[in-house]
Amino acid sequence: MALRIIKFDPSEGIDQKLVEIEPGVWQGSRGPAFDINALQQYGITQVLSITVVTIPPTKCICLWQLCVDDGQPWTEEQIAFVRTFCQFCLYDRRIFLIHCDHGSSRSTGAMVIWKMVSSRMDKYQAYAYMRENNPYANCRQEILDSLPERI
Numbered sequence: 001m002a003l004r005i006i007k008f009d010p011s012e013g014i015d016q017k018l019v020e021i022e023p024g025v026w027q028g029s030r031g032p033a034f035d036i037n038a039l040q041q042y043g044i045t046q047v048l049s050i051t052v053v054t055i056p057p058t059k060c061i062c063l064w065q066l067c068v069d070d071g072q073p074w075t076e077e078q079i080a081f082v083r084t085f086c087q088f089c090l091y092d093r094r095i096f097l098i099h100c101d102h103g104s105s106r107s108t109g110a111m112v113i114w115k116m117v118s119s120r121m122d123k124y125q126a127y128a129y130m131r132e133n134n135p136y137a138n139c140r141q142e143i144l145d146s147l148p149e150r151i
Contacts, residue, residue, distance in 0.1 A: 005135075006042075008032055014102055018042065019134045024095040027111050027134055029103030030055075039097070046096040048085045050106040070105055073146030079113065083151060086114040104136045109143040116151040123147045 003023065008016035008031050016031035018038065032038050033047055039061055048064045049055045055063060064085050066078060089096045098114065100106035108130055115126035127144060130137040 006032075006038075008035065008038070015136075017103055017136065018097070019103070019136060021111065021130070021133050024093070025114070026095075026097040027103060027107050027137070028097055028099040029107075030099060030101045033097060033099045043095045044097045046085070046089055046094045048082065048096065048098045048110060050082075050098065050100045050110055052101075066110075068106055070100070070140060071142060073142045074109065075146075079147060082110045082113045083117055085110075086117045089114075090118055102136075104138045105140045105143065108134070108137040108139040109147065111137070112139065112144070112147060113151065116147075120150075122150050 004020040006018045010016055011031050014029055016029050018026050018028040018032045020026055026044060030051060033049055033055060044061060046062050050066045050068055052067055052069055054065055066081055068074065068078060098107045098110045111130050112123055112126040115121055115129055116123060121129065127139060
């Protein structure tokens with residue numbers, strides 16, 4: 001089970017939340033990524049936004065953005081971008097948030113990459129780990145199929 005699940009007021013019909021997968025590793029929906037107070041409260045300094053819209057930068061965080069349509073497989077370049085973000089955060093021991101609009105599909109795809117990088121799991125083990133540790137993790141099959149088996 002996740003260490004913490006923090007719920008926010010719903011907006012745009014979306015259940016807004018942050019889920020701490022491991023200490024300093026957060027997955028969530030779009031709303032909390034805009035909430036400067038929440039980011040500061042949980043010490044989040046790096047945010048990877050995987051949405052179809054861009055998010056305005058904020059003064060307290062470093063924002064990485066990847067615009068991806070949820071129904072599409074990811075390209076090698078998109079996977080490499082997520083891997084670079086994960087390696088950067090792991091190397092510098094950054095507290096980070098990976099989010100998408102609803103906090104379930106695209107962000108789970110990126111969290112699978114993070115787990116593959118951090119723990120040398122294959123994508124199936126990493127996805128199973130995410131499903132065990134986040135009740136919202138539900139990666140679309142197109143995204144999961146496009147990920148390499150190992151990183």
